[in-house]
Amino acid sequence: MKEDTNNIIEVRGLKKHYLKGKIKALDGIDIDIERGKVTVIIGPSGSGKSTLLRSLNLLELPTDGIIEFNGVDINGKKVDINRHRQKMGMVFQHFNLFPNMTILKNMTIAPMKLKKVSKAQAEEQAMGLLKRVGLADRANDYPSQLSGGQKQRIAIVRALCMEPDVMLFDEPTSALDPEMVGEVLQVMKDLAETGMSMVVVTHEMGFAREVANKVVFMDEGVIVEEGTPEEIFNNPQSDRLKDFLAKVL
Amino acid sequence: MTKNNKLKKILITVGVIVVVLAAVVGGLYLSVSRTAEIPSSDEAAVLVSNAIDSMYGKNSAVAKEISEDIELKINDIEQDGTGCLINVTIDSADIGALLETHLDEIVALDDGTVKSDELKASINEKVVSLLPTTEKTTATVDIICADVDGTWKVYKSEELADAVYPGLYKFNQDNSESEVKAVKRLLTLTDIKIDKSEPDTRNWIQRSVDELKAQFKLNFITDGRWKMIVNGLLTTLEITGVSLVIGVVLGIIVAAIRASFDKNNDEMKKRGGIGYGIMSFLNGICKIYLTVIRGTPVVVQVLIYYFIIFKSLSNGTLVAMLAFGINSGAYVAEIFRGGIMSIDNGQFEAGRSLGFNYVQTMCHVVIPQVFKAVLPTLCNEFIALLKETSIVGYVGEVDLTKAGDLIRGRTFSAFMPLILVALVYLALVMLLTFLVSRLERRLRKSERRHE
Numbered sequence: 001m002k003e004d005t006n007n008i009i010e011v012r013g014l015k016k017h018y019l020k021g022k023i024k025a026l027d028g029i030d031i032d033i034e035r036g037k038v039t040v041i042i043g044p045s046g047s048g049k050s051t052l053l054r055s056l057n058l059l060e061l062p063t064d065g066i067i068e069f070n071g072v073d074i075n076g077k078k079v080d081i082n083r084h085r086q087k088m089g090m091v092f093q094h095f096n097l098f099p100n101m102t103i104l105k106n107m108t109i110a111p112m113k114l115k116k117v118s119k120a121q122a123e124e125q126a127m128g129l130l131k132r133v134g135l136a137d138r139a140n141d142y143p144s145q146l147s148g149g150q151k152q153r154i155a156i157v158r159a160l161c162m163e164p165d166v167m168l169f170d171e172p173t174s175a176l177d178p179e180m181v182g183e184v185l186q187v188m189k190d191l192a193e194t195g196m197s198m199v200v201v202t203h204e205m206g207f208a209r210e211v212a213n214k215v216v217f218m219d220e221g222v223i224v225e226e227g228t229p230e231e232i233f234n235n236p237q238s239d240r241l242k243d244f245l246a247k248v249l
Numbered sequence: 250m251t252k253n254n255k256l257k258k259i260l261i262t263v264g265v266i267v268v269v270l271a272a273v274v275g276g277l278y279l280s281v282s283r284t285a286e287i288p289s290s291d292e293a294a295v296l297v298s299n300a301i302d303s304m305y306g307k308n309s310a311v312a313k314e315i316s317e318d319i320e321l322k323i324n325d326i327e328q329d330g331t332g333c334l335i336n337v338t339i340d341s342a343d344i345g346a347l348l349e350t351h352l353d354e355i356v357a358l359d360d361g362t363v364k365s366d367e368l369k370a371s372i373n374e375k376v377v378s379l380l381p382t383t384e385k386t387t388a389t390v391d392i393i394c395a396d397v398d399g400t401w402k403v404y405k406s407e408e409l410a411d412a413v414y415p416g417l418y419k420f421n422q423d424n425s426e427s428e429v430k431a432v433k434r435l436l437t438l439t440d441i442k443i444d445k446s447e448p449d450t451r452n453w454i455q456r457s458v459d460e461l462k463a464q465f466k467l468n469f470i471t472d473g474r475w476k477m478i479v480n481g482l483l484t485t486l487e488i489t490g491v492s493l494v495i496g497v498v499l500g501i502i503v504a505a506i507r508a509s510f511d512k513n514n515d516e517m518k519k520r521g522g523i524g525y526g527i528m529s530f531l532n533g534i535c536k537i538y539l540t541v542i543r544g545t546p547v548v549v550q551v552l553i554y555y556f557i558i559f560k561s562l563s564n565g566t567l568v569a570m571l572a573f574g575i576n577s578g579a580y581v582a583e584i585f586r587g588g589i590m591s592i593d594n595g596q597f598e599a600g601r602s603l604g605f606n607y608v609q610t611m612c613h614v615v616i617p618q619v620f621k622a623v624l625p626t627l628c629n630e631f632i633a634l635l636k637e638t639s640i641v642g643y644v645g646e647v648d649l650t651k652a653g654d655l656i657r658g659r660t661f662s663a664f665m666p667l668i669l670v671a672l673v674y675l676a677l678v679m680l681l682t683f684l685v686s687r688l689e690r691r692l693r694k695s696e697r698r699h700e
Contacts, residue, residue: 057602059598059601059602061515061516082601082604082605082606083604085601085602085603085604086603086604088602089602090598090599090602092595092598092599092602094593094595096593096595096596096598096599097599098596098599098614098618099618100617100618100621100692109613110603110604110605113605113609113613114603114604114605114609158603159602159603162603162604
């Protein structure tokens with residue numbers, strides 16, 4: 001464990017190939033995720049940004065490369081990935097709440113089963129988090145009774161229940177009605193202010209500009225440019241980034 | 250609004266049912282009551298007196314006199330099945346007095362069979378002592394009339410004879426001493442004719458009901474045959490229940506192996522080690538199991554288990570349980586595998602991202618949802634299993650079907666036992682369907698509460 005390093009995740013030479021190398025979703029990625037900072041990954045569709053994010057907790061199995069999480073290469077052979085995933089919260093585009101459980105059960109099942117937290121303790125923690133996102137009164141409802149924005153806020157606090165070291169967001173607002181995007185981004189902003197390490201794949205350039213500490217622009221499986229929001233949005237270097245920004249801004 | 254509509258629908262349904270029932274009952278009533286018109290009081294009197302006249306033989310002068318001296322009073326005539334019932338009050342002749350006046354004639358009528366004078370004297374004495382001393386009596390009897398091709402035929406019963414010839418008819422029937430025989434001959438009453446059997450005035454409904462009752466008694470009550478049905482039912486339930494459990498357990502294991510291999514083999518391949526080899530071996534075994542079991546008829550499987558594999562096992566029920574359990578497992582496995590594959594991969598990823606391993610994700614997240622998704626299909630499989638067990642008769646097990654068939658073989662009547670067996674299966678399946686639909690409703694609670 002290299003506790004002294006400032007990076008919570010260090011990725012070196014990450015590759016993800018399909019069809020025996022014919023398709024290269026990721027083609028040699030090096031990236032550092034700083035502890036306590038917000039890293040936003042942007043890029044056009046099919047650029048590999050989601051694949052990169054999903055590779056960080058091995059939902060996508062890389063073809064090659066090193067992913068050091070808290071100083072351990074979790075892409076190695078003898079690693080218990082499940083233990084590391086407990087420390088990496090993930091939020092999906094389509095929420096992926098468990099439809100057969102109440103909101104409270106959605107949030108408490110992982111801590112109770114994996115960390116052996118008592119039911120009372122897990123529920124107390126869950127209720128605290130629900131209050132933070134203003135959904136304490138929905139604790140005993142089922143996911144189908146919530147709006148998209150509410151579901152995504154629940155998905156965020158469900159991940160937080162495991163007290164992760166880093167949160168991965170995979171296009172968290174892409175499946176939402178426009179009017180619900182704000183409430184979810186607000187929760188993420190609040191979360192960033194608490195000093196949570198975050199990696200966010202998003203198309204919300206406003207959010208990237210406002211909240212990110214570092215912005216990474218990807219295209220065709222490689223990182224084209226990275227820097228502060230200032231550098232990326234106001235002073236793009238590459239033609240591809242300029243082209244991309246011209247289209248989305 | 251919807252509630253009102255529902256109520257309306259129910260009311261209409263009930264209304265239609267009532268109308269149909271009324272039509273059926275009315276039709277039946279009409280068809281039953283469509284017989285010859287019952288006779289009027291006068292016609293009845295004629296019918297009865299004709300019947301009484303036809304009771305005595307040609308030579309029975311005394312009987313004729315007695316029967317001519319009676320008085321009839323028709324009280325009531327009512328429909329009874331296809332016939333009618335005439336209630337009549339009969340005032341008899343004063344038989345004692347009549348016999349008294351005829352005594353000389355009676356004794357003189359000696360037809361020469363009695364030879365000895367001594368005996369003649371004793372008979373004379375006997376006759377006097379034996380003669381009934383009945384006086385005028387009044388009796389009320391019900392007389393059955395049957396409709397024979399549109400005309401009424403009166404049934405001459407013992408009761409009627411006794412009312413017309415009070416004392417005498419019984420006297421005629423009861424005694425058998427030789428002297429009495431002679432007296433009877435002297436009285437010329439021996440040939441009072443009555444009808445031997447009661448006419449069948451039942452209409453077709455009564456007749457069918459009686460027939461069914463008799464059949465029921467023959468097939469289920471006699472020799473305690475109902476016990477065969479009950480024992481057969483227990484055997485069926487036993488085999489179905491145990492093979493259901495075997496099938497579900499086996500099916501879940503096989504489905505888990507197959508689905509894990511399909512879903513998880515990339516990860517295992519990457520991690521390497523012996524795990525991947527074991528899984529791919531198990532997956533192969535499961536595939537062979539599914540192919541063989543689903544590719545051969547269950548009857549053949551049962552026969553193979555019974556006569557080849559478990560040849561030494563004398564317990565046929567156990568063999569049947571195993572056979573059906575292993576058979577059902579294959580179908581349940583495919584049902585469950587389909588269910589697992591139908592669950593959105595996002596659910597799986599959400600579970601894994603929280604830190605659950607593959608098995609925990611399956612148990613805590615996927616399987617509960619799968620169960621809900623496959624319940625209707627699974628219910629179908631259970632129903633099919635219940636009915637499939639009816640073939641265990643092939644290996645000498647007496648289940649419900651075999652029990653019904655055995656009764657059929659013994660009573661030579663197929664209707665009752667086979668229909669009953671069918672009804673029992675039907676009731677079981679309906680009960681099962683009802684229970685599963687209730688369970689389904691409860692499981693669906695989370696989906697139903699849309700706002």
